[in-house]
Amino acid sequence: MDSNNDSALKTHERLQDELLDQQSNMLKEHHGKQVVQPIHYKFGSYLIAVPGAGSLAAIRIDLPKESTRKKQVIFFAMHHAAHEFFFTDKHPYHKKTNFLYFGRKFLDYISDLDNIDEITVNLLKLFETHRVKVDKVKTQSSGLAFIKNCIQLALSKPEFYRNLSNIEQSYLAGLTKVKAAARDESTQKTLTAWFGEHGWLRREDVGIGHELYSRVASPRILIQSFRIMVASSLIGLQSAKNVLLDLLQDANITSSDLExxxxxxxxxxxxxxxxxxSKVLVNLLQKLKIFHDKHIEKKH
Incomplete structure (x- = not known):
């Protein structure tokens, strides 16, 4: 019996080492700006390690192996979502930044829960409440919808749900049935009221100074300035459009030449x-370059 347990433990440790090596290689490819080759997903990682995106830093989150099974299957679902978002080309870029922010918030939240086995299908609702009351965010900014999407994505993939029992699948599916709270009502403020709440802007050291503050605090002057800016922008866009049309006409490029x-x-x-x-734009630029080169030759 002991030899069987030792063998199972060694097999488990070997699989974990393979998963760690796999994620390490993917991170190296990403940081080296190489094209990430599709790597086969492996179920059951106790580590989520993904690179940063935008202004958000990379994250590395470990799940203790002695964690309860419910916490494990939730973590495994989030790991699958991370693999989909970061190491495939199936999803838009904002999924990465959402995972780095909302995913981390959720994983930190469940890691601190000692009574997760006592919580039924309202776990995500408790997370939403925590975000609103503790993190002081609006309900629509809690990340609940994104976490539901992560779990639903995992449950839709055979490579994930085939490793779960029927009870575990039902548990995860039940978590996603929760409805988000109603969006917080937006409040409107007049321009005068907003500037009245930000009197520090009058200060010369940290603000914009009394003179400039008095100018922008006037709704009439501010709206007039906004109109001038919009008009100037539209005139600039129209001028650029005319230049481009003239260039296309001089280059004898018609709509039939454009894909x-x-x-x-x-x-x-x-x-x-x-x-x-990219290919469409490159083709257009190549045609314009040919015209430009011919135009330069004529001048000389």
């Missing part, structure tokens, strides 16, 4: 769609 952009639904992946758009 129309196809909708994203016509492509199997985001990467393929992005590559297609």
């Amino acid at each position: 129309l952009f196809q909708p994203s639904e016509d492509f199997s992946s985001k990467a393929e769609y992005s590559s297609y758009n």
Whole structure:
């Protein structure tokens, strides 16, 4: 019996080492700005390690192996979502930043829960309440919808749900049935009221000074300035449009020479769609370059 237990333990440790090596290799590829090759997903990692995105730093979150099974299956679902968002090209970029922010908040929340086995299907509702009351965010900014999406995504993939028992699948599915609280009502303020609440702007050291404050605090002057800015922007755009049209006409480029952009639904992946758009733009720029080179030759 002891030998069987030792063998099972060694197998488990070997699988964990393989998962760690796999994620380490993916991170190296990402940081090296190489194209991440599709890597087969493996169920059951106790580590989520993903690179940063935008202004958000990379995260590395470990789940203690002695955690309860409910906490494990939730963590495994979030790990699957992380793999989908960061190491495939199936999802838009904002999924990465959402995971780095909301995903981390949720994982930190469940890691601090000692009574997770006593909580039924209202776990995500408790997370939403925690975010609103403790983190002081609005209900629509709690991240509840994103966490539900992560779990639902995992449950839709055979490589994930086939590793769960029927009870575990039902448990995760039940978590996603919770409805988000009603959105907080937005409150409107007049421009005068807003400036009245930010009197520190009058200060010369940390604000904009009394003179400039008096100017922008006037609704009439501010709206007039806004109108001038909009009008100037539109005039600039129109001028740029006219220059481009003249250039296309001089280069004898007609609509038949331009390839129309196809909708994203016509492509199997985001990467393929992005590559297609790049090719269309490159073709146009190449035609303009040919015209430019000929124009320079005529001058000489």
